Amino acid sequence: xxxxxxxxxxxxxxxxxxxxxxxxxxxxxxxxxxxxxxxxxxxxxxxxxxxxxxxxxxxxxxxxxxxxxxxxxxxxxxxxxxxxxxxxxxxxxxxxxxxxxxxxxxxxxxxxxxxxxxxxxxxxxxxxxxxxxxxxxxxxxxxxxxxxxxxxxxxxxxxxxxxxxxxxxxxxxxxxxxxxxxxxxxxxxxxxxxxxxxxxxxxxxxxxxxxxxxxxxxxxxxxxxxxxxxxxxxxxxxxxxxxxxxxxxxxxxxxxxxxxxxxxxxxxxxxxxxxxxxxxxxxxxxxxxxxxxxxxxxxxxxxxxxxxxxxxxxxxxxxxxxx
Ligand code: AVJ
Numbered sequence: 001x002x003x004x005x006x007x008x009x010x011x012x013x014x015x016x017x018x019x020x021x022x023x024x025x026x027x028x029x030x031x032x033x034x035x036x037x038x039x040x041x042x043x044x045x046x047x048x049x050x051x052x053x054x055x056x057x058x059x060x061x062x063x064x065x066x067x068x069x070x071x072x073x074x075x076x077x078x079x080x081x082x083x084x085x086x087x088x089x090x091x092x093x094x095x096x097x098x099x100x101x102x103x104x105x106x107x108x109x110x111x112x113x114x115x116x117x118x119x120x121x122x123x124x125x126x127x128x129x130x131x132x133x134x135x136x137x138x139x140x141x142x143x144x145x146x147x148x149x150x151x152x153x154x155x156x157x158x159x160x161x162x163x164x165x166x167x168x169x170x171x172x173x174x175x176x177x178x179x180x181x182x183x184x185x186x187x188x189x190x191x192x193x194x195x196x197x198x199x200x201x202x203x204x205x206x207x208x209x210x211x212x213x214x215x216x217x218x219x220x221x222x223x224x225x226x227x228x229x230x231x232x233x234x235x236x237x238x239x240x241x242x243x244x245x246x247x248x249x250x251x252x253x254x255x256x257x258x259x260x261x262x263x264x265x266x267x268x269x270x271x272x273x274x275x276x277x278x279x280x281x282x283x284x285x286x287x288x289x290x291x292x293x294x295x296x297x298x299x300x301x302x303x304x305x306x307x308x309x310x311x312x313x314x315x316x317x318x319x320x321x322x323x
Contacts, residue, residue, distance in 0.1 A: 003124065003127040003128050003130075003131050003139050003140070003141050004138070004139070004140045004141070005124055005127075005140075005141050005142075005143075016145075017231070020039060020231065020232070021231075021232055021269055023035075023036060023039070024039070024228055024232060024268060024269075025268065025269060025271060027281075028268060028271075028273045028281070029273075032280075032282055033273070033279070033280070033281040033282065034281065034282040034283070035224055035281055035282075035283050037170050037256075037283060037284040037285075038118055038145065038147065038170075039224055039227065040220060040221075040223065040224055040283075040284070041095075041117075041118050041119040041122075042119065042223070042227045042231075043119065043121060043122055044223055044226070044227075045119070045220060045223050045224070045227070046095065046096070046119045046122040047122075048216065048219055048220035048223055049095065049220060050095075050096055051216045051220075052212070052216055052217055052220060053098070055209075055212045055214065055216060055217075056212075057208045057209050057212040057213070058209050058212065058217075059205070059209055059315055059316070060165065060166055060196075060198050060209065060316055061165070063311045063315055063316040064099065064164055064165065064166075064196045064311070064316050064318060065098065065099060065102070066311075067309055067311055067316070067318050068099060068102040068103060068164075068318070069102045069105070069106060070309070071103075071194075071309050071318050072102055072103045072105065072106030072107050073106050074307065074309075075103075075106070075107055075194070075320065076106055076107055076108070076109075078306070078307070078320070079107075079109055084109065084158045085109050086109050086110075086111045086156065086157035086158065087107065087109050087110045087111060087157050087158050087159075087160050087192075088110075088111065088112045088114070088152075088155040088157040088158065088159045088160070089103070089104075089107075089110045089112070089113045089114070089160050089162055090113075090114045090116070090152065090159060090160070090161050090162065090186075090187070091113070091114070091115045091116065091161075091162040091163070091164075092116055092146040092161060092162070092163045092167070092183075093116070093117055093118070093146055093163070093165070093167045094115035094116060094117045094123060094126070095117060095119070095122070095123070095126070095165075096122070096126045097115060097123075097126040097127065097129070097130050099162075099164040099165065099196075100113065100115070100130070100162060101130070101133065103162065103194075104134055104137065110137070110160075111137075111138075111157050112137070112138045112140075112155060112157060113130075113134075113137055113138070113139050113140070114139075114140045114142060114152070114153075115127055115130075115139065115140070115141050115142065116142045116143075116144045116146050116150065117141075117142075117143065117144075118143070118144070118145050118146075119143075120143030123141050123142075123143065124141050126141075127139050127141035146179075147171075147175075147179070149182060149185075149186070150186050151186075152186060152187070152188075158190065158191065158192065159187040159188055159191040159192070160187075160191065160192040160193065160194060161183050161186075161187050161191070161192070161193040161194065161195075162193075162194050163183075163193065163194070163195050163196070164194070164195075164196035164318075165196050166196050166197050166198035166286070166316070167196075168195065168197060168287075169197070169198055169253070169285070169286040169287040169288065169289075170284065170285060170286065170287075171287070172285065172287065173287065173297060176287070176297055177297050177300055177301055180193075180297060180298065180301030180302075180303060180321075181301045181302065184301060184302055184303060184323050187323065188323070189323055190322075190323060191322075191323045192306075192320060192321065192322055192323070193303065193320070193321040193323075194318070194319075194320055194321075195318070195319050195320075195321060196316065196317070196318050197289055197291075197294050197316075197317045197318075197319065198286070198288050198289070198316055198317075199288055199289065199290065199291070199310075199314055199315060199316060199317055200252055200288045200289065200290055201288070201313075201314075201315055203247045203249065205315075206247045206254055206288070207245055207246065207247055207254070209254075210245035210254050210256060210286070211243065211244075211245040215243070217243065217245065217256075218242075218243035221243045221256055221258060221283055221284075222238050222241060222243060222258065224258075224283060225238055225241065225258065226238065228268055232268050232269045233268070233269055233270075234266065234267065234268040234269070235266060235267050235268075236266050236268075237264075237266075240260065240261050240262055240264055241258045241259060241260055241261065241281075242258070242259050242261055243256070243257075243258065243259075244256065244257040244258070244259050244280065245257075251285075251287075252287055252288050252289070252293075253285045253286060253287045253288065254284075254285070254286040254288070255282060255284070255285055256282075256283045256284040256285075256286075257280035257281060257282050257283060258280060258281045258283055259278060259279070259280045260275035260276065260277060260278065260279050260280070261277065262275075262277050263275065263276055263277050289317075291308055291310070291314075291317050291319075294317075294319075298319075298321055302323070303321040303322065303323060304321065304322050304323075305319050305320070305321055305322075306319075306320045306321065306322045307319065307320040
């Protein structure tokens with residue numbers, strides 16, 4: 001196939017698996033138990049996430065997707081003006097590759113596409129489908145964790161990172177700053193970063209997006225327990241936990257938790273953990289930013305915002321950063 005698969009910053013069946021175990025055990029030992037949202041994305045979790053994207057309540061996906069054709073057309077003009085005639089596009093957390101399609105459709109100067117995702121088999125399948133739609137485009141599918149430093153193959157083309165979907169919202173602001181700084185180092189001087197960032201808005205709209213009426217997000221959240229049961233010999237009883245999504249206004253973030261319905265104990269990889277009734281495992285943060293607020297992070301990380309696109313009612317933002 002036209003898709004070149006490569007391992008980026010981890011080795012399958014070795015470091016990754018052990019890291020999952022150590023991270024889960026360390027997270028469950030905390031007073032406020034916590035798991036990293038990057039572990040949502042096993043094969044099943046990636047499928048649940050695709051289902052979330054089809055929900056009426058989950059406005060970020062469709063809102064950003066409908067902005068992207070116009071964004072890409074304006075980028076095409078902008079890069080012409082800047083005499084940028086070839087681009088190496090690098091997507092972080094590429095998932096099902098839905099978002100890059102409108103970008104590739106308009107932005108003819110993209111000469112190479114590198115997709116990085118933690119969910120290897122899912123990414124490989126999505127990349128093969130993308131290769132059919134863009135047969136002349138060299139595509140690299142890299143299984144890797146973009147929260148760790150990444151090395152790019154040198155290229156004569158201008159590097160442009162692509163980080164849509166407000167995935168950056170999974171980081172707390174300090175981690176987001178680190179990510180932006182690292183991305184600037186990875187992509188190099190005279191590079192670009194096209195970023196999707198969800199905005200602060202009405203609390204009900206936010207909470208509905210993360211606690212949908214068909215309970216898809218609840219299944220997505222609980223799937224992390226199924227994964228722990230399977231991969232780390234755990235005995236979580238999913239019926240004894242409930243999905244919780246609340247907007248923490250003070251911190252400007254949606255929090256997802258799994259709340260224990262009873263006093264219980266659970267064993268994972270031979271270690272036993274106590275749960276009080278009502279106690280939660282914090283599974284995800286999804287930070288929301290006013291454009292001005294986010295721009296402070298951008299500037300602190302050494303980037304400059306070149307363009308900002310806002311969806312109607314400013315419910316989602318897309319921006320182009322220049323190093
Ligand atoms: C993939 C991190 C952008 O935070 O909106 C969706 C994940 N979690 N519904 C988000 C998610 C629950 C999503 N990101």
